Amino acid sequence: MREFNDPKVAAVFDAFSQDTKTGVLALRDLIIDTADHLPAAQPLQEALRWGQPAYLAPKGSTIRLGEHKSARFALFVHCQSRLMGDFTSAFPGEDRIDGNRAILFDHPDQIDETRHGWLIARALTYHL
Numbered sequence: 253m254r255e256f257n258d259p260k261v262a263a264v265f266d267a268f269s270q271d272t273k274t275g276v277l278a279l280r281d282l283i284i285d286t287a288d289h290l291p292a293a294q295p296l297q298e299a300l301r302w303g304q305p306a307y308l309a310p311k312g313s314t315i316r317l318g319e320h321k322s323a324r325f326a327l328f329v330h331c332q333s334r335l336m337g338d339f340t341s342a343f344p345g346e347d348r349i350d351g352n353r354a355i356l357f358d359h360p361d362q363i364d365e366t367r368h369g370w371l372i373a374r375a376l377t378y379h380l
Contacts, residue, residue, distance in 0.1 A: 253277060254284060261298055261305050268319065275325040276305065276317040278360045279368075283307045283315060286372045293376040304328070313378035323348065323356035327368065329375050339371045 256262035265273060265280075280298075284307075287293040293309040300306060304318040313330045320326035329335040331353040340349060346367060348356040355371070357363065 254281065256298070258298060258300075260300055264300060264303070264305055268325075272319050272325045275357050275360045275363070278363050279317050279325070279327055279357075280305065280307075282363065282365060282369055283317075283372050283376075286369050287376055290373060290376055292380055293373075296376070307376070309376040311379040312376040315372060315375050320350065320354060320356055322350065324358050326350065326354040326356050327371075328354045329371070333375075333378060335371065335375055335378065338374065342370065343367050 256265070265277065268276060284296065287296040287307070287309065290309075292311055295310070297308045298305065299308065301314060301316055304316040307315045313333050313335060316328040318326060318328065331351070336349060336352040339355075346364075347362075350356055355368065
């Protein structure tokens with residue numbers, strides 16, 4: 253697990269149930285790994301937005317991680333962006349989706365580095 257720079261963000265992760273925590277930490281690693289390979293996503297900022305861990309890049313759209321009423325955990329993107337529409341067009345029927353705002357997960361094994369990394373990369377460079 254990567255170190256947290258902000259103790260408030262670390263506290264939110266610590267407060268998640270173990271099932272949720274395992275999943276959101278795996279997504280966090282994927283976000284940071286993806287950003288590490290995208291110069292335009294630097295510096296990546298980890299902060300809290302709406303009480304959830306959020307990832308912001310200088311020319312990107314915010315990515316948030318957290319619990320969801322219909323799943324153990326979720327990856328959220330800005331609902332007024334075209335990110336989820338592009339994702340569902342590129343990968344139709346591959347994931348459970350909450351409208352135009354989230355991918356829903358019940359287990360960390362559902363995280364696909366290629367497919368979900370594609371969405372993360374697009375979010376981190378959305379305004380380029």
